[in-house]
Amino acid sequence: MSETPLFSIRDLAVNFTGAGVVTQALRGVSFDIPRGRTVALVGESGSGKSVTAQAMMGILPKAATVTAGSILFNDPGRPDAPLDLARLDPSGKQMRALRGDRMTMIFQEPMSSLSPLHTVGDQVTEAYMLHNRVPPHVARDVAEAVFERVGLPDPARIFNTYPFELSGGMRQRAMIAMALICRPALLIADEPTTALDVTTQAQILELISDLQAETGMSVLLITHDLGVVANVADDVVVMYRGRIVESGDRETIFRNPQHPYLRALMNAAPHFDMKPGERLTPLREVADARLLAAQARPATKRPAGPVLEARDISKTFTLRSGWFSGQTRQVRAVSNVSLTLMPGKTLGLVGESGCGKTTVSRMIMRAITPDSGAIRYDDGDGLRDISTLKGKDLMRYRRAVQFIFQDPYGSLNPRMTVYQLLTEPMRIHNVGTEQEQFERASMLLAMVGLDRHALRRYPHSFSGGQRQRLGIARALALSPQVLLCDEPVSALDVSVQAQVLNLLKDLQQALDLSYIFVSHNLAVVDYMADDIAVMCRGHIVEQAPREVLFNAPLHPYTQALLAAVPAPDLDHPLDFAKLRSGRFSEPTQWPEPYRLACGEAGAMREVAPQHYVRLGEAGRAAA
Amino acid sequence: MSTTPTMAFPPTGRDAPKTPHFVDDAPFDPGASEPTVNEDERYLRASALTLIWWKFRRHRLAVISALVLVALYASLPFVELIAPYGLTKRHGDFLYAPPQTIHILHEGSLHRPFVYPYSFTFNEETFTRDYKVDMSRPQPIRFFCSGEPYRFWGLFDASFHLVCPPKDGEMFLLGTDRLGRDMFSRIIYGARISLTVGLVGIAVSFALGLFFGGLAGYLGGWVDNVIQRLIEILRSLPELPLWLALSAALPANWSPLLVFFGITIILGLLDWPGLARAVRSKLLALREEDYVKAAELMGASRSRIIGRHLIPNFMSHLIASATLSIPSMILGETALSFLGLGLRPPITSWGVLLNEAQNLAAVNLYPWLLAPIIPVVIVVLAFNFMGDGLRDAADPYH
Numbered sequence A: 001m002s003e004t005p006l007f008s009i010r011d012l013a014v015n016f017t018g019a020g021v022v023t024q025a026l027r028g029v030s031f032d033i034p035r036g037r038t039v040a041l042v043g044e045s046g047s048g049k050s051v052t053a054q055a056m057m058g059i060l061p062k063a064a065t066v067t068a069g070s071i072l073f074n075d076p077g078r079p080d081a082p083l084d085l086a087r088l089d090p091s092g093k094q095m096r097a098l099r100g101d102r103m104t105m106i107f108q109e110p111m112s113s114l115s116p117l118h119t120v121g122d123q124v125t126e127a128y129m130l131h132n133r134v135p136p137h138v139a140r141d142v143a144e145a146v147f148e149r150v151g152l153p154d155p156a157r158i159f160n161t162y163p164f165e166l167s168g169g170m171r172q173r174a175m176i177a178m179a180l181i182c183r184p185a186l187l188i189a190d191e192p193t194t195a196l197d198v199t200t201q202a203q204i205l206e207l208i209s210d211l212q213a214e215t216g217m218s219v220l221l222i223t224h225d226l227g228v229v230a231n232v233a234d235d236v237v238v239m240y241r242g243r244i245v246e247s248g249d250r251e252t253i254f255r256n257p258q259h260p261y262l263r264a265l266m267n268a269a270p271h272f273d274m275k276p277g278e279r280l281t282p283l284r285e286v287a288d289a290r291l292l293a294a295q296a297r298p299a300t301k302r303p304a305g306p307v308l309e310a311r312d313i314s315k316t317f318t319l320r321s322g323w324f325s326g327q328t329r330q331v332r333a334v335s336n337v338s339l340t341l342m343p344g345k346t347l348g349l350v351g352e353s354g355c356g357k358t359t360v361s362r363m364i365m366r367a368i369t370p371d372s373g374a375i376r377y378d379d380g381d382g383l384r385d386i387s388t389l390k391g392k393d394l395m396r397y398r399r400a401v402q403f404i405f406q407d408p409y410g411s412l413n414p415r416m417t418v419y420q421l422l423t424e425p426m427r428i429h430n431v432g433t434e435q436e437q438f439e440r441a442s443m444l445l446a447m448v449g450l451d452r453h454a455l456r457r458y459p460h461s462f463s464g465g466q467r468q469r470l471g472i473a474r475a476l477a478l479s480p481q482v483l484l485c486d487e488p489v490s491a492l493d494v495s496v497q498a499q500v501l502n503l504l505k506d507l508q509q510a511l512d513l514s515y516i517f518v519s520h521n522l523a524v525v526d527y528m529a530d531d532i533a534v535m536c537r538g539h540i541v542e543q544a545p546r547e548v549l550f551n552a553p554l555h556p557y558t559q560a561l562l563a564a565v566p567a568p569d570l571d572h573p574l575d576f577a578k579l580r581s582g583r584f585s586e587p588t589q590w591p592e593p594y595r596l597a598c599g600e601a602g603a604m605r606e607v608a609p610q611h612y613v614r615l616g617e618a619g620r621a622a623a
Numbered sequence B: 001m002s003t004t005p006t007m008a009f010p011p012t013g014r015d016a017p018k019t020p021h022f023v024d025d026a027p028f029d030p031g032a033s034e035p036t037v038n039e040d041e042r043y044l045r046a047s048a049l050t051l052i053w054w055k056f057r058r059h060r061l062a063v064i065s066a067l068v069l070v071a072l073y074a075s076l077p078f079v080e081l082i083a084p085y086g087l088t089k090r091h092g093d094f095l096y097a098p099p100q101t102i103h104i105l106h107e108g109s110l111h112r113p114f115v116y117p118y119s120f121t122f123n124e125e126t127f128t129r130d131y132k133v134d135m136s137r138p139q140p141i142r143f144f145c146s147g148e149p150y151r152f153w154g155l156f157d158a159s160f161h162l163v164c165p166p167k168d169g170e171m172f173l174l175g176t177d178r179l180g181r182d183m184f185s186r187i188i189y190g191a192r193i194s195l196t197v198g199l200v201g202i203a204v205s206f207a208l209g210l211f212f213g214g215l216a217g218y219l220g221g222w223v224d225n226v227i228q229r230l231i232e233i234l235r236s237l238p239e240l241p242l243w244l245a246l247s248a249a250l251p252a253n254w255s256p257l258l259v260f261f262g263i264t265i266i267l268g269l270l271d272w273p274g275l276a277r278a279v280r281s282k283l284l285a286l287r288e289e290d291y292v293k294a295a296e297l298m299g300a301s302r303s304r305i306i307g308r309h310l311i312p313n314f315m316s317h318l319i320a321s322a323t324l325s326i327p328s329m330i331l332g333e334t335a336l337s338f339l340g341l342g343l344r345p346p347i348t349s350w351g352v353l354l355n356e357a358q359n360l361a362a363v364n365l366y367p368w369l370l371a372p373i374i375p376v377v378i379v380v381l382a383f384n385f386m387g388d389g390l391r392d393a394a395d396p397y398h
Helices: A049-057 A093-098 A118-131 A136-149 A156-159 A170-181 A198-215 A226-232 A251-256 A261-266 A289-296 A357-364 A391-400 A418-428 A435-446 A452-456 A462-476 A494-511 A522-528 A546-551 A556-564 A576-580 A617-622 B040-046 B048-057 B060-082 B183-219 B221-236 B239-248 B256-287 B290-298 B303-338 B350-358 B358-363 B373-393
Strands: A005-017 A021-033 A038-042 A063-074 A101-108 A184-192 A217-224 A235-239 A243-249 A308-320 A328-341 A348-351 A372-378 A383-385 A401-404 A484-485 A514-519 A531-536 A539-545 A603-609 A611-615 B103-106 B111-115 B117-122 B126-135 B144-154 B156-164
Touching: A005 A049, A005 A539, A021 A038, A021 A049, A021 A063, A021 A383, A021 A556, A038 A049, A038 A226, A049 A063, A049 A101, A049 A184, A101 A170, A101 B183, A118 A136, A118 A170, A118 A261, A136 A156, A136 A170, A136 A251, A156 A435, A170 A198, A170 B156, A198 A217, A198 A556, A198 A576, A217 A226, A226 A251, A235 A251, A235 A261, A243 A251, A243 A261, A261 A494, A308 A357, A328 A348, A328 A357, A328 A539, A348 A357, A348 A391, A348 A522, A357 A514, A357 B156, A372 A556, A372 B103, A391 A401, A401 A462, A401 B290, A418 A435, A435 A462, A435 B117, A462 A494, A494 A514, A494 A522, A494 B048, A514 A522, A531 A546, A531 A556, A531 B156, A539 A546, A539 A556, A539 A603, A546 B373, A556 A576, A603 B256, A603 B358, A611 B060, A617 B103, B048 B111, B048 B373, B060 B156, B060 B183, B060 B373, B144 B221, B183 B221, B183 B256, B183 B303, B183 B373, B221 B256, B303 B350, B303 B373, B350 B358, B350 B373
Parallel strands: A038 A217, A038 A235, A101 A184, A184 A217, A348 A514, A348 A531, A401 A484, A484 A514
Antiparallel strands: A005 A021, A005 A063, A235 A243, A308 A328, A308 A372, A372 A383, A531 A539, A539 A611, A603 A611, B103 B111, B117 B126, B144 B156
């Protein structure tokens, strides 16, 4: 006897109506969610994967309507199954009884999904008591049991904490507890790990698949990350612009991808076992970038030594803890960081959120000054300390070192046309006549593969990837020598990400640029960088050329980071057991000789040529 | 086109047989489908102002309100033409005459718009004036006619009116006051003052708010602190007594025009804290935007950052806030004048007109003296609706 799937979605179509324009968000989507399996819904932003989940949960926005199709729910324990959810009133009694009980959802941002004014325990028991008539103390017992199960330490204490007291990973665990407390038949996880650091991500992914095996529920995992899919999904559904382009089980999808879009996605994501010089193939390549950029090569003197170097820079921020106490707390964001950037090379700076990498980049930009140490820059006439630069020299430094922002939406002034945006740096620095500025702007646009007609348009009319290319074009306007890229692709879809990364590589080659590439994504840094520095808690813990760092990482933190990146490859699954132990970013818990006692800085030691690792005092004594 | 399997699935579980492999056979051309926001060329070219206008246009109530306000303000230079009577024209025979209605039907047949004349008797018993409508003599109203002469814009004499009273009769659409002056005409004349008070006041308040809010928001530190405390002190003072005190301090021998400016400045002086706060908070938010940081890192000067990046991005918000505070100016003037401390006759504003309705007996017997409330309500509501619409449209990118 064959068992019917838990969910059968057939020919589902959803339209959005806004400003008199009807947009088809879903165009005939059909797939099944079998019992006890994880189905991954993969696609880039705007592909309709979240809309599908919203339609299933009955939480579509007001502007959206289901125009056709059915969502059949075969709830095992119900006599009236199958139930067509597309026919139910989204705010009706039946739907409300299902939502939060038989099917639950966790979201990307655990901070905004939990109410800051209620304790975690209150929110989790509320979910339980809405669907079960039990007295509060019973609900509390159930909640504490679930907390224990999702790996929250000390459930009784967690019950009474507020969301802001928990870290991102703990909050996501609390969200999962809330979703699971009613033992749902289906858990929808909408990008559950996108906002988390890689090490935390691995732990949450393991938790979700463990819980699924234990409870027998089905999971619909919405993600853009094929690496995550390869590690936890049973079945894969690939969406593109409101349609399913390919679906099947995991083996088939990864071993035998057929659709050109899926193949393009797989080639677009950087992975660790790429051959040297191997190029990513984006969905859409920026045409002629290399050619055009080569014509624009500036005639600058190339320094003999490093173009930029930081020596032992430190920065401490002072926080005021109470209004009346007058007590202050010192947070050491960066301590004794030394970096060297050679001309024409890329230096990767890797670390999880809060490790101090952004502070370092801001000190290099001279947006903040280091407490101690020096940053020196060489424009061909020898190294000079940038903190001493004033007036004209400072302006020259600002011309030579440009910044590329993470958020393609926030970094372009919405009230300026592309022409104004691209010529602004030249105006500020009084470069060229109006005619020359115009010609330069057109050339910059061509360099990043955009049409000349774009000059008259405003930023709102460009997609994320196009905006990021505009940001790059603006950074290149003054023919800089150094580009500081702060997570330049982390806000972009994979297919666009490859395009931007390739563009940056081509431009580097053509214009002889040096990059400092800041990112939390090791695979991206691996693709871009020549030298890599790994940061943790304000320290650089390991620094080495790319091949060395990836082939022979020594430091436990680097190893954990490398192990935690999910590869879109069935033959390299995540080693959950290794990542479970947990506190990789806690220097006091690193094994000897890397362990740093509380407040200890340790020191870098050259273990092989060009390969530096931070050792604790005990470790150095032993060595 | 959909070829998704519809067959039932075999037993599930991790070791279950394969899920059918489905591949979409629709043509796929990634190059042609670069995801842009909107294909419409008009949208791609649209500037921020255009986008604001498109967004505002969808707010129907705001658009209607804006049209009403435009019509009202456009009529201000031509009040002499619109009002059937002059501002000070008295009708000794028609003191406290009730409003007359316009009819088009007389004894069952259709006529041009007309009014029935009043015949006046003094009731010796109740000591009230009785106006009897004489239903036998319809008096047609004249349009585009020559009526009471006036001096147009102080330039030349004219007598053209849009509407005039009947040839041999009178027409009091909203009744008359204690001197027999036509309320309707006086309300129209009053609009001139009442509507401009708000604009002049907001100009003062806008300048002050922009200056102080800008200083506080951009400089921060102790300047911000001082300005914030000043605002808090100003806001904690009870508004009405302060208005009263300030307007009582205006010298009694000032000409009505000077008093008018005095009052607007007082209103503006007390209104700026709200705007200053709006400016400050917007500036603080904008200063954190990446594009402002980008300009700073490019080495842009302070004035360039303020002029090119900050002001264009918060001006629309500011104009919306300013629109929302015009009604409080108009209401303030009305309240002051009603209490007899604002404008004084012969200057006529809606508040001055309402001043006549202070006496309870008068309101009881002659309720039409309260008619100036109607335009006040209409204007205040219109500004509020329009301000709401502007505020929603001010940031077209969200």
